[in-house]
Amino acid sequence: MKVNFESLIDELKNKKIRLSHQRLKVLEYLTTNYNHPTADQIYNGLHDEVPTLSKTTVYNTLSSLLDAGLIRAINIEDNEVRYDINTHDHGHFKCESCKNIYDFNIDIDLFEADQLSGFEINDKNVFFKGTCRSCIADGKE
Structure with missing residues (x-):
């Protein structure tokens, strides 16, 4: 599934979610990594590129994206929440x-x-x- 990054940015704007560099990097990571990453995997994957990124920012961004309906949280294992950019039923x-x-x-x-x-x-x-x-x-x- 190919996700249109620009349309996601438009949706964030429409939902009045502030577009910070860090939020956009988290969203970009999700649109280019279809491996259903955990918050820690997102943080580790971006930390070298965005050294000012904190785990709190990753969690807060994921929460905002979930609230906006732009991603889904999936729980396949008891203590493992992963994030899916594909929000359609599958x-x-x-x-x-x-x-x-x-x-x-x-x-x-x-x-x-x-x-x-x-x-x-x-x-x-x-x-x-x-x-x-x-x-x-x-x-x-």
Whole structure:
């Protein structure tokens, strides 16, 4: 999925989110790294380029982007929040060997949950875990 960085900047402006250099770098990182990074990975990936960047700024920026609906937070492991620039409904596969997370297309609305009739559903996620093709080919099963 290719994300239009300029349209994201326009959306930030429309939502009255101040455009600082550090915020733009975090957003740029998310649009160019489709590996569903954690906040720490974003911080470590940008710190050399933006030495004034703090972890607090990364977390605050991610919070603003989440509130604006420009990214999604995904929890595949109990204590691991990752961030996804793709806000459309899709599934995730986490390789238990290399720890990479892959997107896949799925019609989430096909899943029926009759037991939830009358409930308000705010988010839908589909997660699979296993071994990716690359790790299988490399014998890392």
